[in-house]
Amino acid sequence: MIGSLATVGLTAAFLAPAGVVGHAVWQHYAPWDLTPPRTLSAKVDRIVIDKGLRTMAVYRDGQIRKRYSIALGFAPDGDKLQQGDGKTPEGIYRIDRRNAQSSYHLSLGIDYPRAEDRAEAAEKGVSPGGDIFIHGQPNSVADNMMIPGDWTAGCVALTNAEIQELFKYTPVGTEVEIRP
Incomplete structure (x- = not known):
């Protein structure tokens, strides 16, 4: 029991930073905008x-x-x-x-x-x-x-x-x- 709790704790300690970094990279490089599409209503420049x-x-x-x-x-x-x-x-x-x-x-x-x-x-x-x-x-x-x-x-x-x-x-x- 103690061994499996230690494994879970170590796994979480290693994966948490990766999850934070992964989320930051995803937010920066995600090619799509999740906001609803706008309709153009004025000239573009x-x-x-x-x-x-x-x-x-x-x-x-x-x-x-x-x-x-x-x-x-x-x-x-x-x-x-x-x-x-x-x-x-x-x-x-x-x-x-x-x-x-x-x-x-x-x-x-x-x-x-x-x-x-x-x-x-x-x-x-x-x-x-x-x-x-x-x-x-x-x-x-x-x-x-x-x-x-x-x-x-x-x-x-x-x-x-x-x-x-x-x-x-x-x-x-x-x-x-x-x-x-």
Whole structure:
């Protein structure tokens, strides 16, 4: 009896700190926000895309207003280097156009390639590609459906309902940060 109480006591002494550390790590790195989703109601001024977590957060005045789950290019690891590589670029960009007649419901154009992207591709003797967008699903897909997995040619995809909301509140010039 004493031996089993000692074992329980020692086990608790070793596991308690691990539980505290584990909880702290979980709270810091958990990729989802457990608060109810908000509906956007004002223009956004910044978009942050986290490729590793497959999330996109939209900001207004430094505060997150909404977070979305996203799909990326079909080969998402690493920075976009050339046309056809299936990668989503990484860096700081801007929304430079809006397309209400997109084949992917609605789309917000990202100003890729920048001068440095073109120079890097030229150094390698390849085309940097272009036409990178935040967009919805193909027009044949229902508003709240999402094609599973990473399937775009390098773009960032949302559901059609989500791109409708984002399109309404995202002006040309909005900063877009794409993180690895």
